[in-house]
Amino acid sequence: GEDVEQSLFLSVREGDSSVINCTYTDSSSTYLYWYKQEPGAGLQLLTYIFSNMDMKQDQRLTVLLNKKDKHLSLRIADTQTGDSAIYFCAESLKTSGGYQKVTFGIGTKLQVIP
Amino acid sequence: NAGVTQTPKFRVLKTGQSMTLLCAQDMNHEYMYWYRQDPGMGLRLIHYSVGEGTTAKGEVPDGYNVSRLKKQNFLLGLESAAPSQTSVYFCASSTPRSSGRAGEQFFGPGTRLTVL
Numbered sequence: 001g002e003d004v005e006q007s008l009f010l011s012v013r014e015g016d017s018s019v020i021n022c023t024y025t026d027s028s029s030t031y032l033y034w035y036k037q038e039p040g041a042g043l044q045l046l047t048y049i050f051s052n053m054d055m056k057q058d059q060r061l062t063v064l065l066n067k068k069d070k071h072l073s074l075r076i077a078d079t080q081t082g083d084s085a086i087y088f089c090a091e092s093l094k095t096s097g098g099y100q101k102v103t104f105g106i107g108t109k110l111q112v113i114p
Numbered sequence: 115n116a117g118v119t120q121t122p123k124f125r126v127l128k129t130g131q132s133m134t135l136l137c138a139q140d141m142n143h144e145y146m147y148w149y150r151q152d153p154g155m156g157l158r159l160i161h162y163s164v165g166e167g168t169t170a171k172g173e174v175p176d177g178y179n180v181s182r183l184k185k186q187n188f189l190l191g192l193e194s195a196a197p198s199q200t201s202v203y204f205c206a207s208s209t210p211r212s213s214g215r216a217g218e219q220f221f222g223p224g225t226r227l228t229v230l
Binding site: 031033035040041042043044045048050088092100102104105106107 | 118145154155156157204206210216217218219220221222223224
């Protein structure tokens with residue numbers, strides 16, 4: 001079955017690096033995503049990684065994928081107060097009907113302390 | 115481009131009342147979704163649509179109906195609202211995942227619904 005797990009809360013000091021972790025259970029996932037949700041807003045895609053990649057870097061964001069352990073992480077370098085938000089990990093699976101099902105984790109609330 | 119828009123932004127209903135939430139997207143996306151977000155539960159898929167005129171049940175469809183008469187619109191209906199349907203509702207749209215396309219979902223700003 002498919003399930004995506006994340007820790008609920010992370011607190012870091014401004015300027016430090018943040019690492020948000022996620023585990024997923026379905027090895028057939030082909031895309032894994034990180035979304036950011038600011039208070040009172042919808043989810044916004046931050047980045048994604050294809051399952052044949054181990055790492056993807058985009059400015060302050062680094063995504064690491066360990067397919068053997070089904071572990072995904074998002075590292076935010078030089079964390080700023082504007083990074084305070086809830087971060088969702090999600091995996092994309094193709095169903096037998098051809099539809100791509102996306103399963104979201106519960107979200108990790110990142111608190112950045114000035 | 116407005117992206118994905120939702121109306122209304124807020125609504126308060128009494129138990130047993132009905133209402134329709136409207137979602138519109140101007141990105142010509144084939145797929146559209148309705149989710150609810152509750153504290154400690156993450157996002158749960160209510161219904162989805164893979165194209166105009168088609169709908170399908172998601173994880174928590176009971177008490178809701180949907181329609182997709184036009185490609186750009188996806189309507190979520192509550193026929194007889196219950197307090198358990200108090201939640202924040204998000205609409206999203208996407209293109210199918212294919213070669214070179216990640217199929218990421220684009221979300222609306224949400225509708226906060228309270229059922230008394």
